[in-house]
Amino acid sequence: xxxxxxxxxxxxxxxxxxxxxxxxxxxxxxxxxxxxxxxxxxxxxxxxxxxxxxxxxxxxxxxxxxxxxxxxxxxxxxxxxxxxxxxxxxxxxxxxxxxxxxxxxxxxxxxxxxxxxxxxxxxxxxxxxxxxxxxxxxxxxxxxxxxxxxxxxxxxxxxxxxxxxxxxxxxxxxxxxxxxxxxxxxxxxxxxxxxxxxxxxxxxxxxxxxxxxxxxxxxxxxxxxxxxxxxxxxxxxxxxxxxxxxxxxxxxxxxxxxxxxxxxxxxxxxxxxxxxxxxxxxxxxxxxxxxxxxxxxxxxxxxxxxxxxxxxxxxxxxxxxxxxxxxxxxxxxxxxxxxxxxxxxxxxxxxxxxxxxxxxxxxxxxxxxxxxxxxxxxxxxxxxxxxxxxxxxxxxxxxxxxxxxxxxxxxxxxxxxxxxxxxxxxxxxxxxxxxxxxxxxxxxxxxxxxxxxxxxxxxxxxxxxxxxxxxxxxxxxx
Amino acid sequence: xxxxxxxxxxxxxxxxxxxxxxxxxxxxxxxxxxxxxxxxxxxxxxxxxxxxxxxxxxxxxxxxxxxxxxxxxxxxxxxxxxxxxxxxxxxxxxxxxxxxxxxxxxxxxxxxxxxxxxxxxxxxxxxxxxxxxxxxxxxxxxxxxxxxxxxxxxxxxxxxxxxxxxxxxxxxxxxxxxxxxxxxxxxxxxxxxxxxxxxxxxxxxxxxxxxxxxxxxxxxxxxxxxxxxxxxxxxxxxxxxxxxxxxxxxxxxxxxxxx
Numbered sequence: 001x002x003x004x005x006x007x008x009x010x011x012x013x014x015x016x017x018x019x020x021x022x023x024x025x026x027x028x029x030x031x032x033x034x035x036x037x038x039x040x041x042x043x044x045x046x047x048x049x050x051x052x053x054x055x056x057x058x059x060x061x062x063x064x065x066x067x068x069x070x071x072x073x074x075x076x077x078x079x080x081x082x083x084x085x086x087x088x089x090x091x092x093x094x095x096x097x098x099x100x101x102x103x104x105x106x107x108x109x110x111x112x113x114x115x116x117x118x119x120x121x122x123x124x125x126x127x128x129x130x131x132x133x134x135x136x137x138x139x140x141x142x143x144x145x146x147x148x149x150x151x152x153x154x155x156x157x158x159x160x161x162x163x164x165x166x167x168x169x170x171x172x173x174x175x176x177x178x179x180x181x182x183x184x185x186x187x188x189x190x191x192x193x194x195x196x197x198x199x200x201x202x203x204x205x206x207x208x209x210x211x212x213x214x215x216x217x218x219x220x221x222x223x224x225x226x227x228x229x230x231x232x233x234x235x236x237x238x239x240x241x242x243x244x245x246x247x248x249x250x251x252x253x254x255x256x257x258x259x260x261x262x263x264x265x266x267x268x269x270x271x272x273x274x275x276x277x278x279x280x281x282x283x284x285x286x287x288x289x290x291x292x293x294x295x296x297x298x299x300x301x302x303x304x305x306x307x308x309x310x311x312x313x314x315x316x317x318x319x320x321x322x323x324x325x326x327x328x329x330x331x332x333x334x335x336x337x338x339x340x341x342x343x344x345x346x347x348x349x350x351x352x353x354x355x356x357x358x359x360x361x362x363x364x365x366x367x368x369x370x371x372x373x374x375x376x377x378x379x380x381x382x383x384x385x386x387x388x389x390x391x392x393x394x395x396x397x398x399x400x401x402x403x404x405x406x407x408x409x410x411x412x413x414x415x416x417x418x419x420x421x422x423x424x425x426x427x428x429x430x431x432x433x434x435x436x437x438x439x440x441x442x443x444x445x446x447x448x449x450x451x452x453x454x455x456x457x458x459x460x461x462x463x464x465x466x467x468x469x470x471x472x473x474x475x476x477x478x
Numbered sequence: 479x480x481x482x483x484x485x486x487x488x489x490x491x492x493x494x495x496x497x498x499x500x501x502x503x504x505x506x507x508x509x510x511x512x513x514x515x516x517x518x519x520x521x522x523x524x525x526x527x528x529x530x531x532x533x534x535x536x537x538x539x540x541x542x543x544x545x546x547x548x549x550x551x552x553x554x555x556x557x558x559x560x561x562x563x564x565x566x567x568x569x570x571x572x573x574x575x576x577x578x579x580x581x582x583x584x585x586x587x588x589x590x591x592x593x594x595x596x597x598x599x600x601x602x603x604x605x606x607x608x609x610x611x612x613x614x615x616x617x618x619x620x621x622x623x624x625x626x627x628x629x630x631x632x633x634x635x636x637x638x639x640x641x642x643x644x645x646x647x648x649x650x651x652x653x654x655x656x657x658x659x660x661x662x663x664x665x666x667x668x669x670x671x672x673x674x675x676x677x678x679x680x681x682x683x684x685x686x687x688x689x690x691x692x693x694x695x696x697x698x699x700x701x702x703x704x705x706x707x708x709x710x711x712x713x714x715x716x717x718x719x720x721x722x723x724x725x726x727x728x729x730x731x732x733x734x735x736x737x
Contacts, residue, residue, distance in 0.1 A: 047713065057655075059650060059653070062651070127653070174602060182617060194677065202617055251616070257681065259663050
């Protein structure tokens with residue numbers, strides 16, 4: 001009896017190869033973290049407007065939301081996509097599947113433990129995750145495991161030709177642990193406060209651009225070509241887009257403290273190199289658009305393709321806004337305001353979650369051997385995410401501009417002398433806009449529930465379908 | 479009959495190297511889509527054959543369709559044969575209707591993955607190199623910031639209580655809303671002296687609340703303590719009296735105020 005139940009559970013968690021079950025586990029856990037993290041993020045925005053209504057302040061809520069959404073949702077889900085495509089693109093079994101499984105368990109545990117550490121007030125306050133070095137080091141070490149699995153699989157590859165998705169996968173999994181190591185450098189006692197702050201922004205921007213957008217974009221290339229069975233428009237454009245995203249990764253993060261105590265020349269570098277972000281995002285969106293030429297009408301029946309395409313164009317929009325604010329003249333208004341909060345929110349929960357969904361909606365039926373319960377719910381996720389995140393992006397960015405201009409107008413000076421607290425004066429109109437953002441954040445959360453229901457519904461109650469089964473002649477990973 | 483199907487199932491499972499439960503389930507679904515019987519599907523698989531599916535099948539081609547011809551692959555040998563049979567896909571999909579069918583898909587052999595011949599390990603090394611270059615410019619470069627030496631400093635020698643307050647400031651996440659960074663721009667006029675690169679406070683990157691580098695010049699220690707405790711719309715904190723004193727001490731020492 002016990003053996004039968006175990007077999008049933010294994011079937012529920014994926015009916016194909018070991019790699020596919022692993023991918024499905026990642027998608028399922030990632031969906032759970034999306035719901036939890038989305039609620040935390042909405043509460044964080046709520047505390048921006050009503051700081052005294054919750055027992056936990058914005059600082060802790062934001063760190064918890066970042067940890068849960070970035071590592072728990074985005075990274076875990078995208079790693080599921082990586083494990084899904086690697087065997088299919090290399091012709092080799094996943095090397096070190098046990099290591100990948102260990103990484104999933106460890107990462108899940110570390111995210112939950114990290115949230116607990118933050119709630120207990122044991123964090124360091126270092127953005128974006130607020131964790132002290134003793135909590136960050138295990139995470140960094142665990143993040144090397146997926147890189148090892150990827151490289152090991154590539155070394156065993158039987159297919160000598162690389163589809164462009166592989167480039168994005170390689171970059172994303174390599175840069176992920178390196179970003180965490182760079183962040184840990186800020187903990188060293190010999191490092192000054194400015195460098196420590198820069199290392200925080202380095203990780204904040206880097207993990208969103210160099211990992212989430214990069215991995216998500218690469219996986220969408222795979223989704224579009226495979227779902228619609230059409231050739232990729234240009235491999236070269238894809239590769240240029242990949243390197244642009246890698247090169248663009250961190251500059252918009254440093255732009256957030258323009259005119260700060262860092263060296264003056266960094267502002268010029270940030271403005272110039274920051275242009276790589278919209279260029280990279282636009283190249284990838286254009287490449288996929290050219291690929292879809294003549295097939296746009298098929299997007300309606302393919303929620304995964306639709307999610308991916310929406311995600312790519314969301315990334316373009318946000319990248320343009322980030323690049324725009326990276327110029328010192330604009331940055332003097334937008335720096336330190338909710339404008340950048342809007343950018344980070346939109347990259348993570350807009351472009352990021354749509355790109356993740358682009359992979360999940362395509363891979364899940366094949367990996368789990370079950371159909372999506374209904375395409376409508378997947379489309380609902382797309383709609384609610386675009387409306388919700390778009391609304392938050394516009395309202396928080398506008399709130400940031402209002403605040404920034406109010407500072408320029410002098411409310412930050414005279415009022416300061418009188419009341420000591422000027423930000424509320426400057427944020428009068430911004431406060432209303434922040435309230436609007438709270439409403440849109442709730443819409444986003446509803447979309448996240450839709451996403452989770454699609455994932456869970458597919459795995460546990462989706463109609464069984466014929467599926468691809470990976471079969472290996474040998475067990476290279478054993 | 480049952481025995482025969484069981485034998486066929488076992489044979490198919492052995493041929494595919496998969497658990498019988500998985501093979502049986504997939505065969506049932508395949509049979510439903512193709513109109514064949516489960517036994518026929520299993521027999522085909524046991525014999526190493528494939529089962530054709532209708533174009534509307536949920537099963538999609540395993541390999542991405544080929545890309546458009548690439549100029550840069552001229553020097554590389556263009557592969558037309560299937561790669562070694564390390565991995566195989568059963569339930570082979572129909573041939574693509576718009577793009578040339580991959581050899582593997584048409585023959586039931588492992589998927590031919592489309593792209594150019596290249597060396598992924600080179601991409602690995604190049605990715606590491608790119609990261610290090612960006613890191614050197616962004617993080618290491620920012621460490622080289624030097625202001626006019628001797629004229630003024632933003633470095634503060636904190637007392638033990640101030641150090642403890644600084645740790646509290648960090649762990650409470652105060653920097654998520656407050657800066658301690660005065661910039662040389664119009665927006666920050668009136669906040670106090672411009673912060674220099676030798677600062678040892680926590681600069682922060684958001685100013686949802688006021689800048690605190692000079693807050694002790696505008697408010698008394700008691701007033702700061704009241705705000706931290708929840709006065710004036712500020713969120714509440716659960717600090718002990720001693721911790722609150724340390725936090726106030728940190729902010730006062732940062733502003734150069736002694737009480």
